[in-house]
Amino acid sequence: MAVPGDEFTFPRTGATLRNxxxxxxxxxxxxxxxxxxxxxxxxxxxx
Structure with missing residues (x-):
């Protein structure tokens, strides 16, 4: 299960959010x- 503080990477672009x-x-x-x-x-x- 995802946690709001976890990093997230957009599959199509590879761009990553720090949280x-x-x-x-x-x-x-x-x-x-x-x-x-x-x-x-x-x-x-x-x-």
């Missing part, structure tokens, strides 16, 4: 203009 924790792109509009996480976004992720 399996990812964030959907649709949440980007909640970030600050410089791309950093806003307090609202951090609170949403922690709930």
């Amino acid at each position: 399996r924790a990812v964030l959907a792109a649709m949440t980007n509009k909640q970030s600050n203009p410089d791309g950093s996480l806003s307090d609202a976004e951090i609170n949403w992720l922690l709930r």
Whole structure:
């Protein structure tokens, strides 16, 4: 069984993620203009 902290390699491209924790792109509009996480976004992720 996969663990969220485990490395993941995409079979078709061979690209590797250091862990399996990812964030959907649709949440980007909640970030600050410089791309950093806003307090609202951090609170949403922690709930």
